[in-house]
Amino acid sequence: xxxxxxxxxxxxxxxxxxxxxxxxxxxxxxxxxxxxxxxxxxxxxxxxxxxxxxxxxxxxxxxxxxxxxxxxxxxxxxxxxxxxxxxxxxxxxxxxxxxxxxxxxxxxxxxxxxxxxxxxxxxxxxxxxxxxxxxxxxxxxxxxxxxxxxxxxxxxxxxxxxxxxxxxxxxxxxxxxxxxxxxxxxxxxxxxxxxxxxxxxxxxxxxxxxxxxxxxxxxxxxxxxxxxxxxxxxxxxxxxxxxxxxxxxxxxxxxxxxxxxxxxxxxxxxxxxxxxxxxxxxxxxxxxxxxxxxxxxxxxxxxxxxxxxxxxxxxxxxxxxxxxxxxxxxxxxxxxxxxxxxxxxxxxxxxxxxxxxxxxxxxxxxxxxxxxxxxxxxxxxxxxxxxxxxxxxxxxxxxxxxxxxxxxxxxxxxxxxxx
RNA sequence: GGUGGGGUUCCCGAGUGGCUAAAGGGAGCAGACUGUAAAUCUGCCGGCGUAGCCUUCGGAGGUUCGAAUCCUCCCCCCACCA
Numbered sequence: 411x412x413x414x415x416x417x418x419x420x421x422x423x424x425x426x427x428x429x430x431x432x433x434x435x436x437x438x439x440x441x442x443x444x445x446x447x448x449x450x451x452x453x454x455x456x457x458x459x460x461x462x463x464x465x466x467x468x469x470x471x472x473x474x475x476x477x478x479x480x481x482x483x484x485x486x487x488x489x490x491x492x493x494x495x496x497x498x499x500x501x502x503x504x505x506x507x508x509x510x511x512x513x514x515x516x517x518x519x520x521x522x523x524x525x526x527x528x529x530x531x532x533x534x535x536x537x538x539x540x541x542x543x544x545x546x547x548x549x550x551x552x553x554x555x556x557x558x559x560x561x562x563x564x565x566x567x568x569x570x571x572x573x574x575x576x577x578x579x580x581x582x583x584x585x586x587x588x589x590x591x592x593x594x595x596x597x598x599x600x601x602x603x604x605x606x607x608x609x610x611x612x613x614x615x616x617x618x619x620x621x622x623x624x625x626x627x628x629x630x631x632x633x634x635x636x637x638x639x640x641x642x643x644x645x646x647x648x649x650x651x652x653x654x655x656x657x658x659x660x661x662x663x664x665x666x667x668x669x670x671x672x673x674x675x676x677x678x679x680x681x682x683x684x685x686x687x688x689x690x691x692x693x694x695x696x697x698x699x700x701x702x703x704x705x706x707x708x709x710x711x712x713x714x715x716x717x718x719x720x721x722x723x724x725x726x727x728x729x730x731x732x733x734x735x736x737x738x739x740x741x742x743x744x745x746x747x748x749x750x751x752x753x754x755x756x757x758x759x760x761x762x763x764x765x766x767x768x769x770x771x772x773x774x775x776x777x778x779x780x781x782x783x784x785x786x787x788x789x790x791x792x793x794x795x796x797x798x799x800x801x802x803x804x805x806x807x808x809x810x811x812x813x814x815x816x817x818x819x820x821x822x823x824x825x826x827x828x829x
Numbered sequence: 830g831g832u833g834g835g836g837u838u839c840c841c842g843a844g845u846g847g848c849u850a851a852a853g854g855g856a857g858c859a860g861a862c863u864g865u866a867a868a869u870c871u872g873c874c875g876g877c878g879u880a881g882c883c884u885u886c887g888g889a890g891g892u893u894c895g896a897a898u899c900c901u902c903c904c905c906c907c908a909c910c911a
Contacts, residue, residue: 672865679866786878805879
């Protein structure tokens with residue numbers, strides 16, 4: 411244990427420790443973590459806190475923000491944040507939590523995603539205090555000998571003992587050799603940037619700990635590991651992920667963020683407050699209490715959640731506005747404030763004749779349905795209306811004479827006007 | 830390397846020459862009821878201006894009037910053997 415004589419230092423440590431461990435699942439190894447933090451404070455030497463993101467999709471969602479917001483807390487405490495954009499690891503694909511090999515991305519896709527990632531990161535983090543590194547920086551320099559050397563640091567047995575691999579083996583789903591390299595690559599990132607702490611979701615525990623092993627093998631002081639809970643997606647079952655489509659993207663319009671928040675199962679309300687918002691400990695206690703009272707409709711609290719989430723990623727006041735709009739559109743079944751609009755000329759561009767609009771085409775070509783067949787199904791299911799009048803005739807055609815509002819399902823709108 | 834068993838639509842899984850765009854379940858979408866929650870019920874659930882066509886049963890060829898189904902080669906998974 412470090413000697414910690416000054417009460418000021420001790421107070422600072424307690425303050426930091428409290429913030430850092432809040433919401434975390436594991437802090438490994440605990441004693442070592444405390445010592446390292448104390449040393450950092452005493453010597454005024456910030457920790458290098460790392461988290462990596464593979465730019466496999468263009469959207470950062472609330473699931474990612476669980477880790478990013480933890481980074482932000484470290485940042486606010488004066489520590490150094492190092493974001494790794496995994497341009498090379500993305501080409502391999504992290505097998506964590508995967509039931510099948512990820513499909514490889516092209517370099518162009520990766521670079522495009524990496525670009526949009528960065529702007530999204532800085533909706534939470536302070537750009538000027540963040541170091542962003544692409545891991546291609548070191549991987550593209552490695553020779554085959556270097557790679558083989560890296561591969562000697564880990565045994566097959568250790569890699570295969572992971573749950574993800576065990577499950578895949580048992581179910582007869584292929585595992586490619588290159589996927590075994592993922593933890594090694596992630597670990598080597600920690601060597602390259604000399605990470606002192608790495609953050610990740612609990613499913614990352616193996617990779618994070620592998621980082622320690624690799625660092626030691628390369629004579630770098632092993633990093634500390636901090637794991638955060640996995641945020642459950644909108645379906646209430648699976649982890650939030652882009653590929654499952656059960657996510658709230660931080661770049662989404664206010665209305666979407668709010669609407670999606672409203673669609674989560676009630677049991678997840680507290681969870682979202684805790685993991686995805688900056689609600690204070692006192693606020694969380696109040697929320698928990700309110701949710702346990704039978705006379706409180708969880709919907710009201712869910713609305714607070716939606717409002718909060720919108721405010722985090724949109725200008726102030728957007729949350730309230732989104733809530734009001736939601737109430738207007740869904741509770742009172744009125745029209746939204748603003749909706750996508752197409753003029754006669756724009757319709758003509760879509761090859762729709764404003765004088766004789768074939769409803770099926772209008773729905774499909776304006777993107778309110780994926781295909782004509784889909785549009786037809788929606789019409790015959792009674793999910794389509796024009797100016798509030800339900801249309802059930804699949805062959806319906808009409809002339810665009812006045813401003814008309816097309817509604818498809820509960821939440822898709824399109825306004826079309828003659829000029 | 831050998832022998833045997835497998836690979837079916839988003840997922841699981843039935844189907845072993847035409848009746849098969851392919852049973853059933855799950856997921857999803859829409860409708861009713863609601864709080865865009867849950868539960869329940871109903872409909873849809875490859876594409877095309879709905880008419881027959883086109884695409885789809887690991888991949889590529891072939892047999893046949895006709896193939897998810899038969900043959901050949903290849904790829905992948907599993908079991909046992911080496």
